[in-house]
Amino acid sequence: MAITHEYRTRSDAVPLRSFKARGRPSAIAGMGVYAPEKIITNFDLEKMMDTSDKWITERTGIHRRHIAEPGTTTFEMATKAARGALDAAGITAADLDMILVGTSSPDGPFPSVACRVQNELGAPGAVAWDTLAACTSFVYGLSIADAYIASERADTVLVIGAEVLSRMLNYGNRGTAVIFGDGAGAAVVRPAPTGGGFKSWCLGSDGRGYAQVTAGNIEKGAYAAKDAAPFIEMVGPDVFKFAVDIFIRQANEVCNTAGIALEDIDLWVPHQANFRIIDAAARRIGLPLDRVAINIDEYGNTSSASIPLALEEAIRKGRVKSGDHVLLAGFGSGLTWGACLMTWV
Numbered sequence: 491m492a493i494t495h496e497y498r499t500r501s502d503a504v505p506l507r508s509f510k511a512r513g514r515p516s517a518i519a520g521m522g523v524y525a526p527e528k529i530i531t532n533f534d535l536e537k538m539m540d541t542s543d544k545w546i547t548e549r550t551g552i553h554r555r556h557i558a559e560p561g562t563t564t565f566e567m568a569t570k571a572a573r574g575a576l577d578a579a580g581i582t583a584a585d586l587d588m589i590l591v592g593t594s595s596p597d598g599p600f601p602s603v604a605c606r607v608q609n610e611l612g613a614p615g616a617v618a619w620d621t622l623a624a625c626t627s628f629v630y631g632l633s634i635a636d637a638y639i640a641s642e643r644a645d646t647v648l649v650i651g652a653e654v655l656s657r658m659l660n661y662g663n664r665g666t667a668v669i670f671g672d673g674a675g676a677a678v679v680r681p682a683p684t685g686g687g688f689k690s691w692c693l694g695s696d697g698r699g700y701a702q703v704t705a706g707n708i709e710k711g712a713y714a715a716k717d718a719a720p721f722i723e724m725v726g727p728d729v730f731k732f733a734v735d736i737f738i739r740q741a742n743e744v745c746n747t748a749g750i751a752l753e754d755i756d757l758w759v760p761h762q763a764n765f766r767i768i769d770a771a772a773r774r775i776g777l778p779l780d781r782v783a784i785n786i787d788e789y790g791n792t793s794s795a796s797i798p799l800a801l802e803e804a805i806r807k808g809r810v811k812s813g814d815h816v817l818l819a820g821f822g823s824g825l826t827w828g829a830c831l832m833t834w835v
């Protein structure tokens with residue numbers, strides 16, 4: 491069956507599910523990130539395909555992206571980010587009850603990237619597995635961490651988003667090749683001090699939109715067809731409209747559910763897919779850009795790594811203080827979406 495793209499996303503037709511955090515509260519206790527040293531600028535891309543710095547900058551806000559050297563593995567990048575998160579949280583790998591890696595670019599079908607990270611860190615016995623919700627994977631992972639800590643089935647969970655998307659880029663397709671980059675980000679989630687931590691969640695998927703963003707030549711059966719090119723393909727303008735709409739609806743949902751006004755959001759950390767998507771949604775939510783974490787200019791779209799890369803940078807730059815209301819929001823292939831509101835500890 492060919493991908494027809496007949497589905498046109500109307501996320502307003504999909505009821506959103508949101509819920510208050512319940513049980514024992516959890517919070518992010520420390521973060522770490524990693525990005526490959528090699529940088530490809532828009533000017534480099536001009537020499538590789540029919541594109542221009544002007545087009546990329548104006549249409550996406552991207553100036554550079556970090557690209558892994560051939561042979562770099564997702565688990566190595568994930569492990570580097572994880573070590574930073576453990577240090578920032580002041581814990582060791584032996585403290586971990588669970589390791590969750592969000593990735594759309596694992597090193598192979600199995601074992602999971604999470605088990606490779608577990609082995610590198612030295613955390614035998616922790617529960618380790620990968621979550622695949624494309625660019626929403628990191629938020630899905632946080633929600634699992636929060637649920638396990640809330641129900642007292644875990645105390646300390648490591649949530650990672652790590653991608654080597656450059657493996658899936660076709661430099662003959664200028665519509666996708668200029669957008670994506672590689673990177674990793676990690677967060678340690680632990681029980682929260684009184685008053686802090688995650689307050690509300692809004693998660694969902696709509697498989698009717700599965701063909702909007704794909705990788706791996708899925709109609710041929712990705713791993714089954716040995717010659718199937720794993721390239722990313724997407725219906726950019728449709729995903730753009732879906733993204734703006736779902737960002738706005740998620741922000742309203744998590745704020746209503748938590749009983750917090752939209753104007754009381756101190757920092758919004760959106761998935762970094764396109765500056766114009768973020769800007770359009772921020773205007774309609776009513777948030778000035780100085781309350782939005784944006785670093786797409788430096789990294790491009792790193793899928794599951796984009797939210798932790800942007801949040802960690804905001805923390806490092808002193809943009810988040812105790813008591814702040816912080817909103818994380820993602821969307822991606824699937825289609826999937828996920829947002830959470832937290833009070834920073």
Ligand code: ACO
Pocket residue numbers: 540541542545546549550594624625664665666668703724725726727728729730733763764791793821822823
């Ligand atoms: N350089 C120059 N021209 C280009 C390039 C390029 N890199 N890419 C496309 N063009 C051309 C197109 O060929 C088209 O030319 P035409 O008018 O002669 O046909 C023109 O630019 C406009 O193309 P559009 O696709 O309509 O451009 P748009 O403004 O929509 O920007 C983009 C494209 C950046 C992809 C945008 O649609 C977007 O960001 N969409 C959202 C993507 C997204 O968020 N994906 C997230 C999911 S990723 C995941 O889940 C893993």
